[in-house]
Amino acid sequence: MNVDLFNTPPEPWTEPLSPGALVLRQYATAHTDHLLAGIHAIVAQAPFRHMQTPGGYTMSVAMTNCGTAGWITDRKGYRYSTTDPLSGQAWPAMPADFRRLAQAAALTAGFPAFQPDACLINRYPVGAKMALHQDRDERDLTAPIVSVSLGVPATFLWGGLQRSDKAAKVPLLHGDVVVWGGAARLAFHGIAPLKAAQHPLLGEERINLTFRQAL
DNA sequence: TAGTGACC
DNA sequence: AAGT
Numbered sequence: 523m524n525v526d527l528f529n530t531p532p533e534p535w536t537e538p539l540s541p542g543a544l545v546l547r548q549y550a551t552a553h554t555d556h557l558l559a560g561i562h563a564i565v566a567q568a569p570f571r572h573m574q575t576p577g578g579y580t581m582s583v584a585m586t587n588c589g590t591a592g593w594i595t596d597r598k599g600y601r602y603s604t605t606d607p608l609s610g611q612a613w614p615a616m617p618a619d620f621r622r623l624a625q626a627a628a629l630t631a632g633f634p635a636f637q638p639d640a641c642l643i644n645r646y647p648v649g650a651k652m653a654l655h656q657d658r659d660e661r662d663l664t665a666p667i668v669s670v671s672l673g674v675p676a677t678f679l680w681g682g683l684q685r686s687d688k689a690a691k692v693p694l695l696h697g698d699v700v701v702w703g704g705a706a707r708l709a710f711h712g713i714a715p716l717k718a719a720q721h722p723l724l725g726e727e728r729i730n731l732t733f734r735q736a737l
Numbered sequence: 738t739a740g741t742g743a744c745c
Numbered sequence: 746a747a748g749t
Binding site for chain 1: 746
Binding site: 576577598599600685686 | 738739741742743
């Protein structure tokens with residue numbers, strides 16, 4: 523009997539999504555306590571808020587940012603801003619270990635030059651969703667996207683380069699990391715309405731960290 | 738920032 | 746419109 527089976531944390535494993543896109547299962551699991559502590563400190567400086575879309579609707583996902591730049595949306599459009607519109611101050615700094623985790627994940631996925639300067643923090647209450655969209659507000663589209671899932675499971679919608687392409691449904695669990703770039707950089711993606719569930723660390727919510735090289 | 742396509 |  524191998525006692526180690528019960529004491530060794532799970533090794534991360536990798537699942538290809540499409541050319542240029544990879545799911546790194548459990549990649550962040552060993553660091554989630556630390557990530558959550560960092561998020562709590564960031565949120566104390568830059569609280570979650572429900573932003574408006576250019577169409578005038580309020581997003582169901584609550585957002586904040588850390589890093590040199592933060593992604594924002596309002597009636598005027600989508601963009602990156604070096605300041606938090608709520609405070610007029612710079613976004614909280616990106617913790618060094620957040621950045622290292624994102625860079626290590628990018629390296630594993632074949633993007634050794636990733637220099638993230640933006641970390642969008644999305645909080646999904648039960649029922650929150652994100653419609654299919656492309657991440658296209660970044661300056662250098664050769665840099666990948668790194669997405670870290672925390673809390674209750676979600677269904678990631680992974681589409682193609684055309685909005686009309688059928689999206690695959692990919693379950694994303696606490697600690698999973700998705701990296702996409704290259705041929706997949708402009709793939710449409712989203713999140714299905716969050717189903718009610720309980721997570722030991724996060725209760726009824728999901729938090730997603732999206733690392734980007736924005737500037 | 739709109740123009741689409743899906744659609745009940 | 747990262748919306749319904």
